Amino acid sequence: MSDMLVVQDVSRGFGTGEARVEALRGVSLTAAAGELLAVRGRSGSGKTTLLNVVGGLDRPDAGRVVLDGADVTAMDDDGLLALRRGTVSYVFQSFGLVPILTARENVGVPLRLLEVDPAEREERVAEALEHVGLSGHVNQRPGELSGGQQQRVAIARALVARPRVLLADEPTGQLDSETGREIMTLIARLASEQRMTTLVTTHDPALLSIADRVLEMADGHLAPAAG
Numbered sequence: 001m002s003d004m005l006v007v008q009d010v011s012r013g014f015g016t017g018e019a020r021v022e023a024l025r026g027v028s029l030t031a032a033a034g035e036l037l038a039v040r041g042r043s044g045s046g047k048t049t050l051l052n053v054v055g056g057l058d059r060p061d062a063g064r065v066v067l068d069g070a071d072v073t074a075m076d077d078d079g080l081l082a083l084r085r086g087t088v089s090y091v092f093q094s095f096g097l098v099p100i101l102t103a104r105e106n107v108g109v110p111l112r113l114l115e116v117d118p119a120e121r122e123e124r125v126a127e128a129l130e131h132v133g134l135s136g137h138v139n140q141r142p143g144e145l146s147g148g149q150q151q152r153v154a155i156a157r158a159l160v161a162r163p164r165v166l167l168a169d170e171p172t173g174q175l176d177s178e179t180g181r182e183i184m185t186l187i188a189r190l191a192s193e194q195r196m197t198t199l200v201t202t203h204d205p206a207l208l209s210i211a212d213r214v215l216e217m218a219d220g221h222l223a224p225a226a227g
């Protein structure tokens with residue numbers, strides 16, 4: 001099976017002189033379609049930087065990222081924009097929903113950007129909200145939903161454009177442990193059903209058992225987690 005995601009010897013640093021921080025130091029990794037990888041590591045070890053480089057939100061100083069056969073590191077800004085609208089989706093710790101839009105409208109945003117026609121859009125939005133168990137809350141705004149429900153909306157929004165790769169940065173960080181476990185289980189189920197390659201960063205040891213593989217980031221280096 002060919003790899004959906006290939007990260008080859010990627011380095012990324014910030015700042016200059018004494019303030020220079022090497023966030024990624026020669027990181028390599030491959031993941032197959034449908035694989036769920038968890039990345040753990042202390043605060044500041046480089047996890048977010050890795051997700052940003054993989055998703056084309058940031059460019060590495062050296063190395064290569066290949067997603068679904070396309071070299072992300074060689075893309076111009078238009079290519080990266082298309083990548084972020086189609087191939088890759090993000091879920092953030094802070095949900096990132098638009099407060100004045102309802103759940104249905106929030107989930108519809110990626111399809112509006114892709115100029116999907118309204119009838120198909122409505123259908124796909126309803127389906128995505130149903131997948132995350134929120135069919136009864138489509139007209140509520142984020143402020144009227146619990147944290148777990150807001151994260152479900154964010155997951156529906158991330159999946160509605162049918163990405164090949166899902167990047168989730170501490171998706172359970174603002175949730176209690178029970179809700180966090182539900183959200184991780186949901187991500188794992190959807191990743192498997194939709195054969196999405198999924199990279200999740202988390203500090204929560206209880207959540208790591210759901211992943212196919214656990215990797216450990218330490219001081220900019222990535223390695224299989226011990227134990």
Ligand SMILES: Nc1ncnc2c1ncn2[C@@H]1O[C@H](COP(=O)(O)OP(=O)(O)OP(=O)(O)O)[C@@H](O)[C@H]1O
Nearest residue numbers: 014015021023041042043044045046047048049050
């Ligand atoms: N835009 C930036 N400018 C300067 N330094 C940065 C920037 N982004 C990240 N860094 C530094 O790079 C290192 C890695 O940061 P990163 O956010 O990737 O860590 P992390 O493992 O995701 O941490 P956390 O678990 O706290 O989110 C840190 O030392 C951080 O201060």
